[in-house]
Amino acid sequence: MPETSPVLKPVLEVSGLTVAFGATTAVREVSLTAAAGTVTGILGANGAGKTTTLLGVLGLVPRRAGTVAFDGRDVTALETGALVRAGIALCPENRRLFPSMSIEDNLLLGAYGHGRKVRRARLDRTYERFAWLRDRAAEPAGRLSGGQQQAVAIARALMSEPRLVLLDEPSSGLSPVAVDEIGELLAGIAADGTAMLLVEQNVKLVQRLCSTAYVLSHGRVTASGPVADLLRDDAVSDAYLGKAG
Amino acid sequence: MIQVLVNGVFLGCLFAVVAVGLTLVYGVMEVPNFAHAGVIVLAAYTTWSVEHAGAPFVVAALAGIACGGAVSVLTEVLAYRWIITKPAAAPAVALGLLLILQNVALRLYGGEGRSLDTPYDTVLLKAGGVSLPGVKAALIVLAVLSLGALHLLLSRTSLGRAMRAVAQDRDAAAMLGIPMRRQYALAFLIAGMLGGVAAVAYAPTFQVSPYMADDVLLSAFVVVVLGGLGSVWGAVAGGLVLGVVEGLGAAYVSSAYQSAFGFLMLVLILVLRPGGLRTTDARRVA
Numbered sequence: 315m316p317e318t319s320p321v322l323k324p325v326l327e328v329s330g331l332t333v334a335f336g337a338t339t340a341v342r343e344v345s346l347t348a349a350a351g352t353v354t355g356i357l358g359a360n361g362a363g364k365t366t367t368l369l370g371v372l373g374l375v376p377r378r379a380g381t382v383a384f385d386g387r388d389v390t391a392l393e394t395g396a397l398v399r400a401g402i403a404l405c406p407e408n409r410r411l412f413p414s415m416s417i418e419d420n421l422l423l424g425a426y427g428h429g430r431k432v433r434r435a436r437l438d439r440t441y442e443r444f445a446w447l448r449d450r451a452a453e454p455a456g457r458l459s460g461g462q463q464q465a466v467a468i469a470r471a472l473m474s475e476p477r478l479v480l481l482d483e484p485s486s487g488l489s490p491v492a493v494d495e496i497g498e499l500l501a502g503i504a505a506d507g508t509a510m511l512l513v514e515q516n517v518k519l520v521q522r523l524c525s526t527a528y529v530l531s532h533g534r535v536t537a538s539g540p541v542a543d544l545l546r547d548d549a550v551s552d553a554y555l556g557k558a559g
Numbered sequence: 560m561i562q563v564l565v566n567g568v569f570l571g572c573l574f575a576v577v578a579v580g581l582t583l584v585y586g587v588m589e590v591p592n593f594a595h596a597g598v599i600v601l602a603a604y605t606t607w608s609v610e611h612a613g614a615p616f617v618v619a620a621l622a623g624i625a626c627g628g629a630v631s632v633l634t635e636v637l638a639y640r641w642i643i644t645k646p647a648a649a650p651a652v653a654l655g656l657l658l659i660l661q662n663v664a665l666r667l668y669g670g671e672g673r674s675l676d677t678p679y680d681t682v683l684l685k686a687g688g689v690s691l692p693g694v695k696a697a698l699i700v701l702a703v704l705s706l707g708a709l710h711l712l713l714s715r716t717s718l719g720r721a722m723r724a725v726a727q728d729r730d731a732a733a734m735l736g737i738p739m740r741r742q743y744a745l746a747f748l749i750a751g752m753l754g755g756v757a758a759v760a761y762a763p764t765f766q767v768s769p770y771m772a773d774d775v776l777l778s779a780f781v782v783v784v785l786g787g788l789g790s791v792w793g794a795v796a797g798g799l800v801l802g803v804v805e806g807l808g809a810a811y812v813s814s815a816y817q818s819a820f821g822f823l824m825l826v827l828i829l830v831l832r833p834g835g836l837r838t839t840d841a842r843r844v845a
Contacts, residue, residue, distance in 0.1 A: 374733060398736030410731035412724050419720050426721055426737050433717070470735075 323386075325350050325478050325509040326371070326402075331380035333363075333370040333533075340366040342533045343380070346511075348478060353500065353510040355520050355527030355541060357550075363533035364513040365407060368480045371511070372397055372404050384478065399427055403476035407483045407513075409467040413456025417447055417466055420455045424473030436473050444469050461492030468499060478509045485516040497522050521545065562689050563810040564803060569695040571802025572702035576757045577775055578782035578794040579706060580631075580750030585788055586726035587746040589646055591780075593653040594634050596772035597660025598751050602627035603758035603767045604664055607673050616678050624755030630660070631751020632744050640743065664769040672766030680763065698760035705756045706795060709749065713791065722746060774818065778805075781825045800824075 324347035333341040341363040348354040356364045369375045371382055373394045381390045389397060403424070411420050421440055425433045441448040444465060450458075455466055464484055471479050484500065485493045497519050504510055504523070514520050520527065520541060529537040529550055537550055544550050577595065584592045606623030610616055634656050642648045682693030713719035724732040725742045733739055757775070765771055782801050786793025801821050808820030 372734070393738075394733060395736035395738050404734045406731065406734050410728060410734065412727045412731065414727065415720075415723060419723075422717070423720060423724050423732075423735050423737070426717065426735055430717075474736075 323350070324348060325385060326511065327383040328367075328371060329381045329383070331367065331370050331382070332378040333366050333375050334378045335376065339378070340375075340533055341370055344370075344528075344530070344533070344535055345380075346528050346535065346538070348509045348511045350477065350509045351504055351507045352525050353504050353512050353523040355524035356511060356513045356530060357520065357527050357544070358530035362530040364530055365482055366533075367530065368404065368482055368511065368513060371480060372402060374404075395427060398474050398476075401475070401477040402480065403471040403474045403478070404480045405467050405471040405482065405484060407486060409460075409463045411455040411463055411467060411470070414454050416452050417455050417458070418451040420466060421447070421470050421473050424470035433473075436475060440469050440473060443472075459492075460488050461495060464488060464492070464496055465499065468496070468503075472503070476508065478511065479503070481510055481512045481514070483513055483515065485514060485519050493519060517545070561687075563806050565689055565691055566695075566810075567803030567806025568799065569691075569699060569802070570806055571799035572699045573757060573761050573775065573798075574778050574782045574801055575795045575798025576702045576705060576753050576760070577772075577779035578786065578798050579709065579791055580753040580757075581779055582783045582786065582788065582791060582794045583709075583722075583746050583753075584750045585783065586790075587722060588635075588639060588643065588743050590639050590649045591653055592634075592639075592750070593650070593776065594656035594660060595631070595750065595754055595779075596776040597657045597664070598627050598631045598634070598754045599758045599772040599775070600664045600767075600769055601630050601660060602751075602755035603675070603762040603771060604668050604673075606759050606762065607675050607767050610675065616676070620759040623759045624752050627753075627755025627758060628748045628751040631747045631754065634660075635743055635747035639747075640740070643743075661769045668767075668769075670769060672768045672771075675762040675767055677763045692764075694760075694763040698764075701756050701760045705753055709753070709791065712749070718745060778818065778821055781821050784825060785828055 326348040328347070329345045331341055331344045332339065344363070344367055346354070346356070356367060358364050366375055370377055373392065377390070381388055383389065384397070384400060384402060389400060392400065412423070418437070421437060422433055425436050428436070447466065447469065455463065458466060468484070481500070484496050488496065493516060500510065500523055512520070512524060524541045526539060527541045527544055528535050529544060537544060537547065577599070581592055581595055584590055584595075602623040605626035606619045609622040610619035614622075638652050638656055639649070642652055677694060677697070679693030679697055682696070684691045684693065684696050713723060721732065721737045722742055722745065724735070724737060725739065729739065732742075758772075761775070762771070778801060782794055782797040785801060786795070786797030801824065804824050805817050805821050809817040812820070
C-alpha cells in the first residue's frame with residue numbers, strides 16, 4: 315500500500331464545503347486535501363455525500379459555504395469550465411460517455427475549450443498510453459465493454475491534462491479482472507504525479523491505491539487518516555466499507 | 560409522376576429546413592419551440608423591408624437570415640433560459656412567445672400580405688418534361704447548402720461535437736466543462752438562421768404575413784416526430800417523406816386535403832413505429 319509523505323504540498327484544499335439543495339443539506343462543512351502523486355479516498359455508505367462532495371469541488375452543485383483552493387489559489391468563484399481548464403477533471407460515476415458518439419469524439423470532448431493543435435497533440439499522447447483506442451477510434455463508445463468504457467472515461471478525463479482527477483466509483487459494474495486493470499491504470503497515473511480524489515466502495519481497490527482517506531456520514535467527515543488505520547477501525551470498516559474480502 | 564415527386568421534394572426541403580431548427584433546439588434544450596414560426600415571420604418581414612428600401616435581394620436575404628438568428632437567440636436569452644429547470648412550462652412559454660412575435664409583426668407591418676420579389680421570379684427550369692420554377696429551385700438549393708453546412712458544423716467542429724454531447728447527456732457535458740448557456744444560444748442561433756433561410760426561400764411562393772408560417776410549423780412538427788425527436792438527419796428524411804406524401808396525395812387524390820395526408824401518415828407512424836422513422840437509442844442532434 316502506498317505510504318503518505320508528510321511533506322507533500324496539497325494540490326487541492328477544500329475547507330468547510332457545504333452543499334445544499336433547497337432545504338436539504340447534502341454536504342456539511344467538509345474539509346479535505348489531496349496531494350500530487352497520491353490517491354486520496356472518500357469512503358462512506360450510499361447517500362453519505364461522497365459524489366456530491368466531488369461535484370461540489372467542481373462547482374456542479376450549489377455550494378452554500380466553504381472554499382476550494384487549487385494549487386494554492388482560491389478557485390471557489392470559478393465556473394466548472396474554468397476549473398477544468400485550470401487542471402481539475404472529473405471521471406463521473408457510470409462513466410457517462412456519449413454512447414452514440416465515436417470514441418475519438420468522446421476523447422476530444424475531454425479537451426473542450428483548447429485549440430485544434432492542442433487537442434490533436436493530446437489525442438496523440440492519449441493514443442500512446444491507450445494504444446488499443448487508436449484502432450477503435452471511430453467506433454461508437456456505447457459498443458465497448460464496461461471495462462473498456464471506464465478506460466475511455468479515464469482517458470477522456472486525462473485529455474484535459476489535469477493535475478487533479480476526481481474519480482467517482484471507477485470499479486462500479488466491472489468484473490474483477492477489469493477492476494484490476496483499472497487499478498493498475500490509476501496507479502500509473504498517480505505515479506506520474508497526478509493527484510486523485512477517489513470515491514470508491516471496492517475495499518481492495520481503496521487499499522491498493524489510497525494512502526489516506528476521509529470517511530463521510532450524513533454529509534460530514536467523521537473520520538480521516540491513513541487507510542490502513544481506518545480499516546482497522548471495526549466501526550468504520552463494518553458500517554461504511556463492509557468486510558474486505 | 561416525376562413532376563409530382565419534384566414538387567414533393569420542394570415541399571420536403573422546406574419542411575426539413577424548418578424541422579431541423581426545431582429538432583436542434585429540442586435536442587439541446589428539450590423545448591417544443593412553437594416560437595420558431597414567429598422567428599420565420601420576422602425574418603421574412605425583415606427581408607421584405609430591406610428589399611423594399613432599395614437594397615439588392617441578396618443583401619435583403621442576408622439581413623432576413625441574420626434577423627432570424629438574432630430573434631431566435633433573444634427568445635432563448637429572455638425566456639427559455641429561465642425555464643430550463645421547469646420543462647412543463649416550456650410549451651406554454653413557447654406559445655406565448657409565438658403570439659408575441661406574431662403581434663410584433665402585426666403591429667409593425669399590419670395584417671396585409673406583402674409579396675417578396677426575387678431576381679429569379681420569372682425563371683423556369685425545364686428538363687425532360689419536368690418544370691421547376693426558379694423560386695422552388697432556389698429553395699431546394701438553399702436547403703441543401705444550409706443543411707450541408709450544418710452537417711459539417713456538427714460533425715467536424717468542436718462546437719458541433721459539444722452540441723451533440725449536450726443533446727445526448729446535458730449533465731455529463733457540463734461535467735466536462737462545456738458551457739451550457741453558450742450551447743443553448745448556439746442552438747437557437749442556428750435554428751433561427753435556418754428559419755431565416757426558410758423565410759427567404761419560401762416567402763416568394765406565398766405572401767409575407769404574420770401567420771405565414773403557421774401551417775409550415777405544424778408540418779415541421781409532424782416531421783420532427785416522424786424523424787425521431789432530436790435527430791437532425793431523421794428530420795431531413797422525415798421532411799422529404801412528408802413532402803413527397805403530401806405532393807402525391809395532392810396530385811392523385813385532392814389538393815384540398817394536402818395537409819391531411821401528412822397527419823394521416825403521422826398517425827400510422829405513431830401506431831407502427833412510436834419512436835419515429837429513425838429510432839435512436841439516445842437523444843442526438845446528428
